[in-house]
Amino acid sequence: MKLNRLTLYQVEKILKGRFSSDDLLTLSKLPKPDMFKDMRRATDRVVKGVERGERIVIVGDYDVDGVVSVSILKMFFRDIGLDIDWVIPNRFIDGYGFTESLFDRVKEYDLIITVDNGISSLEASKLCRDADIDLIITDHHIVPDEIPIAHAIVNQKQKDCKFPYGDVCGAQIAWYLIASLKISLNIDIDIKRYLPFVAIAVVADMVPLLNINRAMVKFGIKAMDRYTHPPIEAIIDEVGKGNIDSDRIAFFIAPLLNSAGRLKDAKYGVEFLLSETIDEAKIKLEELKELNSKRKDIENRITDEAMSRADLNDNILIIAGDNWHEGVIGIVASRVARAYKRPVIILTKIAGNRYKGSGRSFTDCNIFQIVNGSRELLERFGGHNSALGLTIKDENLDRFREEINRRFIDENYSSKFIDRDIIGEIEVRSIGFSLYEIIKRYEPFGEGNRRPKFIAKGVTIERVEFLGRGGEHQKLLFNQNGTSIYGLLFRDRREFRIGEVVDITFTLHENSFNGRSRIEIILDEINSQ
Known part of the structure; x- marks a missing residue:
């Protein structure tokens, strides 16, 4: 693949060309809840259950999307003064989604609402029918040929669903159910307050960051400083105000929430998100950090073993x-x-x-x-x-x-192996805040809008420093025609020579420390010439 050497103007033109007008959708132009098939039917049944004082339970899933979906629906009911129960499957005991084994834990309820799962729960749905329990399924996964028996199924992938966007995650559908319930219950509540959590789910579930997904993530990240949520406050205290973006969600927040379900039980992720005080949130965040640290150790050991085999x-x-x-x-x-x-x-x-x-x-x-x-x-x-x-x-x-x-x-x-995230070649002298600000304008980055990668050719290695407990990371200083820049290379123990001339593939990042910032590169590839 021949690459052009890019100017700053060309970089902006390439990034701007990724989007259509619909891809740049704003929050004010989101589709209405009733565009989902069965949303009205689902809403009416929940309202009926609330008015009758029925026992209602939310059934989620053990990934980040499922954890967030349960959490925001529970938050909504809590915020309007209703005590609704929730259940999350254990990966190792229950398996994925609403299973027959999970049914035993919810069979005493009058109404079951699934979030981020349920569209494949055929057997569990039959158990609900036999027990005379109404089931509402909200899910975003592919609809199978045989669908479960349910009072209502809200899933944008149903053939006769008029919702215009097919690639949304479970938390977005849960948020739309909240929006619909707000209207039907005639409640004065700002449901945008739940979008910081939805943003986490969208990024973690790797749906394309275009149109509705982009709008929700962009607003949700900005809103993290606007609304008071103890778990969000605890995260901000950990990473610093203004330092949460899609990368921070993907590589810090999502792994933290995922670690509970991967190693222990996803309920600990929900309990963190439902923290009602900052002190409670900080304690639960430390517990998740400890689990995530164990997850990293296990992952590193298995990765080393796998690569050796x-x-x-x-x-x-x-x-x-x-x-x-x-x-x-x-x-x-x-x-x-x-x-x-x-x-x-x-x-x-x-x-x-x-x-x-x-x-x-x-x-x-x-x-x-x-x-x-x-x-x-x-x-x-x-x-x-x-x-x-x-x-x-x-x-x-x-x-x-x-x-x-x-x-x-x-x-x-x-x-066919082409890295389509690489947008072109750039000189080291062009790497700086001007280029970074252009890139930043097109955040959030993720699926469907990947962070742009660049290649710089013929750069000289001036310094190498090994980092991490086992020296698995490296910090290198590169020079090209008199201009130097630092780069970080993660999980790579290759030995590079001082003075070696190489081609590098990288992304740009801002490193802020003690009130000072500099642009550095995160290395994807180092290839000898």
């Missing part, structure tokens, strides 16, 4: 371990995929000579499509273009590896 003759890496923590294998797959620049499936052995695994793609490779061709070898399988989960018997593993690697070659993916 990788067969680099394969185009799609399948790496299996006997006792790897299933709560982190998805993250490990992502890290190994980035390190080896190819799709990766990480497997951990479970009962019955079977493996449970997570797969992550790399660039344009549709890993779901490739694996789907070998579906008959799998016990369980699901996912989307860039990520998947599966269960496979030990006896099918070798054939599975052969088939998906052959299919990878047949689809000619090896010639």
